[in-house]
Amino acid sequence: MKRILGWLISIVLLFGKTQTLYAALPENTFLCEETQEKTQERTGEEAEEQLVTGPEPEARSAFLMEADGGQILFEKNSQEQLAPASVTKIMTLLLIFDALDSGKLHMEDSITTSEYAASMGGSQVFLEPGETQTADTMIKCISVASANDACVAMAEHISGSEEAFVAQMNERAKGLGMERTTFQNCNGLDAEGHVTTAKDIGIMSRELVTKYPEIEKYSTIWMDTITHTTKKGSSEFGLANTNKLIRQYKYATGLKTGSTNDAGFCLSATARKDGVELISVVMACPDAKTRVKDSVALLNYGFGICTRYEDKEGLTKKAEVKVIGGVQDKVSGEVTEQFAYTDTNGRNPAEMEKKVTLKKKMKAPVKKGETIGELVYVLNETEVGRIPIKARTAVGKLTYKKALLQTLRQTFTV
Known part of the structure; x- marks a missing residue:
């Protein structure tokens, strides 16, 4: 069944009809990623009014910061603890790049998928038990397709178990000053006590994009494919970026979406314009369209008040x-x-x-x-x-x- 779904995804992506496919996939306990919504450009009059009044996001919690100096530009309930869904994967990616930086991990390393990792469900690339992929491919699966199975496989490879990896996630968060964050897993599936805040997401997003700017190479991929090679043979599987801002907002550079029943719709968005780099975070949006609209409004506001000197x-x-x-x-x-x-x-x-x-x-x-x-x-x-x-x-x-x-x-x- 997994292979059939993978084959269908590849065919549908080939014809550019990912929207229909996502609607057809089973939700399980995890909300499907949104279909593509057109983002309307703000008129000059609206943008000017926003600079005076500030943005008014519908999101329950929102945060905007300038990435270079870490200056906070806007906050709305930014310290409220909420479920982050797959935005959790920003910390997972941060630890993966830490391992690469220390030499503990290499891009060409072969990562084996365990029975447990393959059982994750939700957003996945349908890795099978015993299947191997390079670390580079796994990072792509996590960044682009928000693959829960790839997250756990990487966590087990780096730390021996997901539990040990999550302990490292919490330690890394503590070191960054993310005082209101507790991770219970590495992929963001709903779990009791798995919480963070919009501000803490902004902090870990900044650490990832400033310390490891190479993440942009992955977070800006719109569509790509991977090859599954198992005892059953080889097959291609299509990946489509869950972050629609990559196509809808010309300044977008990443970073990570998330949506579950508990979390609603979340997005940590990064963007660059005229040398200014911004990070916007929205949490608990009512739908996918709102998280895109709120993120664009926050980023437009930030670019409107920031000027770069070099x-x-x-x-x-x-x-x-x-x-x-x-x-x-x-x-x-x-x-x-x-x-x-x-x-x-x-x-x-x-x-x-x-x-x-x-x-x-x-x-x-x-x-x-x-x-x-x-x-x-x-x-x-x-x-x-x-x-x-x-x-x-x-x-x-x-x-x-x-x-x-x-x-x-x-x-x-x-």
Whole structure:
């Protein structure tokens, strides 16, 4: 039966009729993902009115933040504990990428599906017991198709059991300051005590997209296929992204939908426009159309009040510090990182001022790359950030022998 469903999905996706297919799939205890809804663009007049009054999402809980600096732009009941459904998978993906980053896991690793993982139900890609897929394919299944079976298979591979993996999820959440979150499973199926908040979802979403930007490669896939290879042979299975914003909102970059009977419809949406990156979260929406509409409204509001400043010039004047007891009496500085700032207070970043502050003097030896001062950024008399100015070269300590040679050179140089 699973193979038949998989075959049907591939055929229907081939003809672009995923909407009909999703309606035909059994819901079990898990709500089917929404059919595609057209997102209407806000008129200029509506957008202008929203900037004055702020968004008014229908979602029971909502949260909007600027991803780079973590500035909160909007909140509605953002600390209310609610069931998150498959938005849970953001933390699952975060731990998967942590394992990749540490070298514990590799993209080409073969992941075996257990009997338990294959039994998950709900949103799935119909992995069979004993079936293997690469970690790369499993990540794709989780990110695009919200596959519960792939989540559990990855959890068991990384931690030995789903229970041990969930303990790591809760530990990671604690470390991020997600104070009102408790996970009971790795895929978001309804379970007593499995709760989080819109704000906490925003926090873990930011950690994932800023620490592991490569997630965007997966979260922006609209349609793709995987190959099931079992004792019964090989067959193709179609994947369709559950996040309709990817097709309906031109600035969308991800991230994860969720819907269950307890949770309603949820979405953590990421988007980028003119260098500004935003994360919006809506929870407990009454239907799929509302979660899309609310997310677009939140993101439009955020882009309307945010302006990005990026300094591509760095130091524009020579920066030097006097060196005491060195083979050279001065050391010049340079900046090795680019400063960027997103303003959310209606100020014009074009009016940004840069001020150089340097140490009065330094004792030799001075190491290359040692901090000799700071480049300070001030906007409308308010400091908004600073980056270090580092020694361009090393300056060695002047010894008696070096001082004598230096004196002789100066004496006999014409």
